[in-house]
Amino acid sequence: MVFLLIIIGLLLIIIGIQLRRGKWYGIVAGNNFKDKPIEIQKKGALGASSITLLVGSFLIIIYILDFYGIQTRFLTLPVFVIVIPYSFFSIYKYLKHFIKYGE
Template sequence: MIFILILGLLFIILAIQFRRGKWSRLIAGNTFGDRPKEKVDKAAKTVSNLLIYIGLEFIISYFLDVFIKKGAKISLIGLIPIIIYAFYMIFVYLKAYLKNEI
């Protein structure tokens, strides 16, 4: 279970670096070499927001599991907004990609 805490902290660190404009090459599917900096920053900020939420969810899940033994079931409720947001962002980026805006 300590792995979940470490993973949550790593996600928070990655999110901070993405928000600062660093480490954007770590984003999967990165083809930012020929893109304007504004587009790269927008994508990095979007990924950063998602990583912060997931990192906090992992950290909360860890502490719920340590202090309340059924905490993992409670924290699954927090995954529903992540799934909805992920599908929404996939749809938005796919639509923009098909229009060659990205």
């Protein structure tokens, strides 16, 4: 079960790298038919790549610490302190943009 952490972590890092390279824009926000302009796709992909790289790295760190028998519960609070405010900020920014431009 713990080995699943490394597999999911590596997959998320691969997805993050591909998004950062300018590939796989279609998987961002359900845009799988390329119906949005490329600028909007790039902007969404940049934000999505940051999150996927962060979560993928975190999962691999958890796996490594667990492999060496180090308790990983102490990492939960710092991750929540970083991820939850970032998520709320991203949602606020998106809603503000959506209300202003309707896209």
